[in-house]
Amino acid sequence: MGIFPYKTKKSFGVILETWTPSRKTQKLEPSNYPTYNLNEHMTYEQAKDISRDYNKAERLKKQKEATLTLEIQSNSYLNDKSLPKLLVQEFENELTKEYKGNEERLETILQHWLACKKLLNRTKMDYTEFFDKRFTIFEYYGKEYHTVKNKKKKAYSKKPWSADYIKRITKMLNKWGSFCARRRGTFFEPIPKIGIRFNQIAEARRTIPEIREPATPLNWDDLNNLKTKFENEKLKHQWNWLFIGLFYGLRPSEIENLKKSNQPNKKEKFYKIEYDSINKINVLFIYQNKLKNLPENRRWKIIPVFEPEQVEALKLIQSGEFKKPLNKTLKRLFEIDGIGAYSPRKGMTDLFLSRNYQLEDIATFLGHSSIETTWRHYKNKFAYKLPEKTERHLKAVPGEK
Numbered sequence: 001m002g003i004f005p006y007k008t009k010k011s012f013g014v015i016l017e018t019w020t021p022s023r024k025t026q027k028l029e030p031s032n033y034p035t036y037n038l039n040e041h042m043t044y045e046q047a048k049d050i051s052r053d054y055n056k057a058e059r060l061k062k063q064k065e066a067t068l069t070l071e072i073q074s075n076s077y078l079n080d081k082s083l084p085k086l087l088v089q090e091f092e093n094e095l096t097k098e099y100k101g102n103e104e105r106l107e108t109i110l111q112h113w114l115a116c117k118k119l120l121n122r123t124k125m126d127y128t129e130f131f132d133k134r135f136t137i138f139e140y141y142g143k144e145y146h147t148v149k150n151k152k153k154k155a156y157s158k159k160p161w162s163a164d165y166i167k168r169i170t171k172m173l174n175k176w177g178s179f180c181a182r183r184r185g186t187f188f189e190p191i192p193k194i195g196i197r198f199n200q201i202a203e204a205r206r207t208i209p210e211i212r213e214p215a216t217p218l219n220w221d222d223l224n225n226l227k228t229k230f231e232n233e234k235l236k237h238q239w240n241w242l243f244i245g246l247f248y249g250l251r252p253s254e255i256e257n258l259k260k261s262n263q264p265n266k267k268e269k270f271y272k273i274e275y276d277s278i279n280k281i282n283v284l285f286i287y288q289n290k291l292k293n294l295p296e297n298r299r300w301k302i303i304p305v306f307e308p309e310q311v312e313a314l315k316l317i318q319s320g321e322f323k324k325p326l327n328k329t330l331k332r333l334f335e336i337d338g339i340g341a342y343s344p345r346k347g348m349t350d351l352f353l354s355r356n357y358q359l360e361d362i363a364t365f366l367g368h369s370s371i372e373t374t375w376r377h378y379k380n381k382f383a384y385k386l387p388e389k390t391e392r393h394l395k396a397v398p399g400e401k
Contacts, residue, residue, distance in 0.1 A: 245344030
């Protein structure tokens with residue numbers, strides 16, 4: 001809805017535009033001018049200014065109404081009859097007691113529970129129906145819709161859960177079902193494991209164009225061999241960016257934040273360097289702004305500056321001589337499928353394992369709360385390391401020459 005004045009020979013006229021139920025325009029009668037703070041004695045410029053302020057206020061009003069509607073829809077699961085509020089509160093209290101002392105794990109569990117509540121609200125499924133309708137849950141995938149802005153239209157696409165995430169959600173649903181059965185004294189038949197359908201779901205997800213495959217780990221030898229090529233194409237700063245990411249295992253956003261911290265007028269710092277007097281090395285502290293669920297003092301991850309390449313990378317961080325490369329540039333130079341901005345972080349695990357670092361320490365450098373994450377998603381299953389060669393002395397066996 002809006003008002004749009006136009007010039008006339010004597011003064012001005014006004015067009016009223018409405019969008020309910022469809023777009024419609026009509027000439028506004030002078031008798032209705034006072035409704036929109038206009039009058040016939042105004043000049044065209046005055047009417048134009050007032051109409052601009054009126055249209056702006058209407059847009060803000062519509063935005064607030066849309067935001068409120070989304071909030072109501074997002075929290076609608078709290079009013080669902082299948083999820084009584086008191087029972088939900090008791091269940092969440094039980095989860096808090098179960099994971100007391102492990103705040104990071106509790107945060108993850110509560111996120112899984114939130115996804116379960118939304119799923120149950122949308123499917124209108126009671127815990128007594130979990131076993132019979134288990135295929136509905138598997139095929140549901142937690143379909144969510146997101147918009148992709150185009151020049152003329154908005155395209156809608158589905159973003160399904162991964163098979164691994166469905167396993168976690170299934171586990172949480174069984175926990176909720178058994179809790180309700182205990183409280184109400186009824187029988188509960190849990191959802192069985194995904195089993196053979198795991199591979200089917202995983203394969204179906206890989207065929208969706210919008211789902212990106214995991215980044216290919218960056219190999220240090222490949223990066224080092226291409227250093228001259230980067231320099232010849234005047235892309236030295238882009239090579240430095242990859243170099244920093246590989247030897248510190250940083251997320252792309254964390255590398256970008258390093259440059260922000262070097263700005264003189266920037267109060268917020270995303271990294272700091274402290275000296276370890278016992279081991280006589282510098283220690284790099286990286287702020288993980290991704291971990292919004294943790295207190296700020298627990299978002300820092302620690303990386304010792306021990307390798308010679310890390311010392312060089314630290315100098316580049318302090319100088320600010322690095323720039324994020326474009327994915328099409330990486331694809332052209334490396335000629336390896338899946339190489340992207342996340343590849344340096346994915347390559348750190350195998351690089352440091354080859355230098356005899358423990359997987360537990362590498363998980364700490366990457367900022368993972370669980371070593372399982374590092375092993376399952378960051379260890380290259382096609383890479384291996386041979387044991388160090390040692391001299392073996394053959395002993396003569398009696399009866400042999």
